Amino acid sequence: MYVEQFTDYLKTEKKMAKNSLDAYERDVNEFDAFEKSRGIDNIQDASSTEIIAYLHSLKTAGKSAATVNRKLASVRAFFNYLIERKLIESNPTAGIKSPRIERKEIEFLTIEEIDKLLEGPDDSLKGRRDRAILEVLYATGIKVSELIEANIEDINFRMGFITCSGESSKARIVPLGRPARAALEDYVYEVRETMLKDNRDENALFVNYYGKRITRQGLWKILKEYGEKADIQHKLTPNTLRNSFAVHMLQNGADLKSLQELMGHEDITATQMYLSATRNRIKDVYDKAHPRA
Numbered sequence: 670m671y672v673e674q675f676t677d678y679l680k681t682e683k684k685m686a687k688n689s690l691d692a693y694e695r696d697v698n699e700f701d702a703f704e705k706s707r708g709i710d711n712i713q714d715a716s717s718t719e720i721i722a723y724l725h726s727l728k729t730a731g732k733s734a735a736t737v738n739r740k741l742a743s744v745r746a747f748f749n750y751l752i753e754r755k756l757i758e759s760n761p762t763a764g765i766k767s768p769r770i771e772r773k774e775i776e777f778l779t780i781e782e783i784d785k786l787l788e789g790p791d792d793s794l795k796g797r798r799d800r801a802i803l804e805v806l807y808a809t810g811i812k813v814s815e816l817i818e819a820n821i822e823d824i825n826f827r828m829g830f831i832t833c834s835g836e837s838s839k840a841r842i843v844p845l846g847r848p849a850r851a852a853l854e855d856y857v858y859e860v861r862e863t864m865l866k867d868n869r870d871e872n873a874l875f876v877n878y879y880g881k882r883i884t885r886q887g888l889w890k891i892l893k894e895y896g897e898k899a900d901i902q903h904k905l906t907p908n909t910l911r912n913s914f915a916v917h918m919l920q921n922g923a924d925l926k927s928l929q930e931l932m933g934h935e936d937i938t939a940t941q942m943y944l945s946a947t948r949n950r951i952k953d954v955y956d957k958a959h960p961r962a
Contacts, residue, residue, distance in 0.1 A: 671713060672697050675750050688814070696743030713751055717761040720744065724765070734768040741767055775946045777912040782901055783807060787848075789895040794860050795878075799891050801849075801856035802875060802883075805831070806907060808849035810914030810932050813888060813907035819874040821861075826854055833933065841933050915943045 676694045679685040685693070701712045703723050709715060723744075727737045745762040752760055778786065787803055790796035806816060815833045823832040829850055834840045845853065857874075865871055866880040873882035888907065896905030903909075911932070918928055929940040 671751065671756070672701060672747070674754075675747050678750060692739065693743045693746065696740045697747045699740070700744050700747075712747075713757050715761055717763075717765065720761050720765055724768075728768075738767045741765070775912050775916070775943065776903060776909050777916045777946060778901065778905075778909060780917060782899065783913060783917075785899040786895055786901065786905075789898045794863060797852075797860045798856050798864065798875065799895065801852040801860075802888070802891060803895065803910075804849035804852040805845070806910040807914055808846040809833075809843040810911045810918075811843060812911065812933075813885060816875065816907070817883060817885060817888065820872045821857070821874050822872065823874065824853065824857065826850065826857075841930065843931055912943070912946075915940070916946045919943055919947045 672694070675697065676690060679690050679693060697712075700715075700723055703726065704710075704712055704715055704719060707719070707722070709719065720741075724737055724741060727740060732740075741762065745760065748757065748760040748762055751757045787800070787807070790800035790803065802816070805811070809831060811819075811831070811833050818834065819831065823834075825832070830842045830844050832840055832842055861876065864876050864878070864880060868876070868880035871880055871882065875883045877883050877887055892905045892907065892910075915928060915932060918931075919925075925937060925940055925944070928943070929937050932940060934940045
């Protein structure tokens with residue numbers, strides 16, 4: 670009962686995006702099942718000892734530190750909700766530290782690799798659509814979900830920007846560079862209508878062969894195709910282009926606060942991780958260029 674009330678609260682009051690909402694609900698239900706398996710029928714009666722036992726079970730099952738952190742955050746948010754509703758007096762997760770996560774090296778493309786990637790699409794209808802997709806991903810650094818969910822009305826060609834709808838119903842405006850704007854104008858005015866076929870009411874910005882909104886799987890397939898064509902050796906994902914956007918912006922003088930706004934990060938610490946990549950790049954340049962490096 671309380672889990673359902675919690676998820677309804679996240680949806681109606683917190684306006685949480687569906688993907689995040691589903692993750693919170695799944696995590697709390699998993700914890701509830703764990704408690705029931707240990708003879709605790711009411712989840713609100715869980716103690717800190719039970720929380721620790723649950724985290725230990727996740728670790729034993731081989732779950733990554735990132736996954737354990739996410740599940741702990743979900744359970745912690747659930748108990749905070751119960752406190753807010755005066756259903757319990759204290760949060761059993763208080764004082765329990767999240768597992769330490771080893772930061773992976775950020776994967777991004779060099780400017781030369783980006784150039785090769787963007788040269789990949791041909792002048793067919795599909796190629797012109799794909800060029801617009803690649804240009805927009807790199808020019809804006811938007812998430813794959815934001816690109817897929819973008820509608821035709823989210824583009825303002827006169828002012829040169831795209832409106833991205835983020836979590837919690839927050840939206841942000843991201844500028845489009847000249848090449849991205851040109852590729853997008855070509856796609857919207859010369860290609861999209863033909864690709865729509867009989868689906869004239871479809872308002873998705875990017876559509877597939879059937880005139881329907883492009884899917885996440887379809888987008889990954891596009892990136893795989895052009896990544897192989899450009900002979901990019903490491904795995905190419907939408908996040909690789911998002912990372913490339915961020916790193917290249919910092920390398921060329923963008924300030925951290927502006928980048929945070931462009932990428933839609935709630936917390937600037939999420940943006941700061943890109944600084945390590947730029948520092949490593951600067952050191953590489955120094956080592957190669959300075960005679961006494």
